[in-house]
Amino acid sequence: MKKPAEKEIHQLDIPAEIDVAWVLKWMRPGRTSVRVEEMARELAEKARKIARPKALYKISYPRVIDKATIEIDGITFKSKVLSKLFTGLDTVIPYIATIGKELDALNAERGEMMKGFCLEIIKTLVLGNASEYLTEYIKKKYKMPRIARMNPGSLDDWPITEQRSFLSLFDNVEERIGVTLSSGGVLKPTKSVSSIIFPNESGFIPCQICPNLDCPTRKAKYNPELHKQYLA
Ligand code: SF4
Incomplete structure (x- = not known):
């Protein structure tokens, strides 16, 4: 891969995809009514019209400093897992994806609990789809058929407190895609995600x-042996 300028940042506009059946599935399994279905359809249509999901990403160069420290484009991060995963890699792709301010501003009125719940699910779905869209785009564009991703805060090993350093990998995040960081390290709009994509053959x-065995959004079975290998 040809190395672009260190600070080269790319912006991608992402289509808003909303599968109403998926939204209904997450609302009240087996307990949705015709009225609720109608409301979900209307909200999904409204959300689809106004949503402008987008992402920033950049081609970055990692350096493993020691078993628990890495650098990305000269910025230091502490993580044993990243140190192991980045050994031997010369390119990684940090990104920030968001549903955008437009959809974030679509809210239910006070007391409209079901509507608020439905919108929450729609926004979660739009963010998940945006992240997947960007990932597939990067895999294709940069010829990375097998990748992995890590977010600041997804593991205790790479805590959310590194979020500020992570955002400093990018310039003018707020001006470009409207994402800001609260003093507590939370991204705004809250349906935004920061993550890093990197080649990985192991899956x-x-x-x-x-x-966290009770996590409702777990995507793979906990493997204590692997845990030891990465975090011993
Ligand atoms: S199990 Fe849940 S909390 Fe743990 S990394 Fe997976 S999604 Fe995140």
């Missing part, structure tokens, strides 16, 4: 080494 998924 690594952070959930494999995350001991």
Whole structure:
């Protein structure tokens, strides 16, 4: 891969895809009514019209400093897992994806609980789809057929407190895609995500080494042996 300028940042506008059946599935399984279905359809249509999901990403160069420290474009991060995963890599792709301010501003009125719940699910779906869209785009564009991803905060090993350093990999995030960071390290709009994509042949998924067994969004079975290998 040809190395672009260190600070080269790319912006991608992403289509808003909303599968109403998926939204209904997450609302009240087996307990949705015709009225609720109608409301979900209307909200999904409204959301689809106004949503402008987008992402920033850049081609970055990692350096493993020691077993628990890495650098990306000269910025230091502390993580044993990243140190192991980045050994031997010369290119990684940090990104920030968001549903955008337009959809974020679509809210239910006070007391409209079901509507608010439905919108929450729609926004979650739009963000998940945006992240997947960007990932597939990068795999294709940069010829990375097998990749893995890690977010600041997804594991105790790479805490959310590194979010500020992570955002400093990019310039003018707010001006470009409207994402800001609260003093507590939370991205705004809250339906935004920061993550890093990197080539990985092993099929690594952070959930494999995350001991949070009750997590409802787990994507892979916990593997205590792998946990030891990464975090011993
Ligand atoms: S199990 Fe849940 S908390 Fe742990 S990494 Fe996976 S999604 Fe995140």
